[in-house]
Amino acid sequence: MSWWDDWGPALPVEGGLVASGLVRGTRIVTDARGVGAEIITRMVERSNQGIVTRGRAYARSGQTISMTLEPGRIHALVQGSSAQPYSVTIACTVPPAHRQRLIDAFRHALSNPAAGIPARGSPALRDEIDACELLSGVPITAKCTCPYGAVCKHCVALAYIAADRLDGSPVAVATFFGVRDEDLRDALDGPIPDAPVEVERFEKKQQARLARTLARLDASGAPTRDELLQRAARILAPPPTVRSQLDLEATE
Ligand SMILES: [Zn+2]
Incomplete structure (x- = not known):
């Protein structure tokens, strides 16, 4: 396959994932905050305006067929113009100190940490997670099986889809940073941690x-x-x- 194979219109996807709130208007990072906003920013920094525009259009029109989150890795199948969807991966190595910061933030902000990590947190919990700056100084890699080579529109689309999921859900952030409910319970015997942010x-x-x-x-x-x-x-x-x-x- 050569680079021009990906220039045609994208094949439509039924029931694809949409980052509706994040791609309205012309703003690059709109309401994304914290981990998701950081991922979008890193992808945008490494692309040109055309790639960003097309990636956002993909995120808006639901070209992402599926996405999985696991510790340090976000993977998706994104449908472009060729018959076979592209395999896209955004990844980082989670520093143990950052993972611990997240555990401390949960223990600090949740009234009952033993009940586990909530799927949808309060604004206060989300602020606390954002303030941990979990991706600060952490290199993020992006790979796609399309012929473009550099950070492509599929990577940008995935960044928006991932941000939509991550910034709306503490449990999604916990999954990406390898924090499980057990980690909160295991830490319960220790003292309540100090505030994770100054x-x-x-x-x-x-x-x-x-x-x-x-x-x-x-x-x-x-x-x-x-x-x-x-x-x-x-x-x-x-x-x-x-x-x-x-x-x-x-x-x-
Ligand atoms: Zn691509």
Whole structure:
């Protein structure tokens, strides 16, 4: 197969996976946060605008036939223009310290860690997971069986589909980082871990989020002052770990 074999229109997929929330409009990383946002960002950094646009179109139209998540590995079959779907893999080596950070975050944020990792977490839990910066400094590889060679539209499509799953589900993040329910229960005998994030790091991150949101609001029309204040309050609200650390500092 040569490179031009993949230039035709993609063959339609019935019941394919769609990253609906993440590919609306022209923004590259919209509402994706944390692990998923990081994966999208890394793929986008290594592609050109045409590849990103086509990858997003694939994620929107459901060209991903199936996806599996396992520790350090996301695999998918993505249907392109040739009869055989492409096999796409995004992978990393999970550093044990990062895995531990996630266990600590679960133990810290869940009122009953013994009940296991929830499929859909509260916004506070998701903030806590995001604040762990689990992929910070971790190399991510992407491979596809299509003839393109570099990071291709199929890799970009998978990044969006994976982000849709990861950023909506603590259990999906746990799977990707090799954390099981047993790991939370095994750790129960130990002391409750310290807050996994420092206040300073949290503040920097929130400021960056606020700046991004303001830029987006700016681009999408003039929001009212109340809308802006409401958004700002939501973004700047600290997750439980940071809140408890701030409370401690206040009483010292
Ligand atoms: Zn490809």
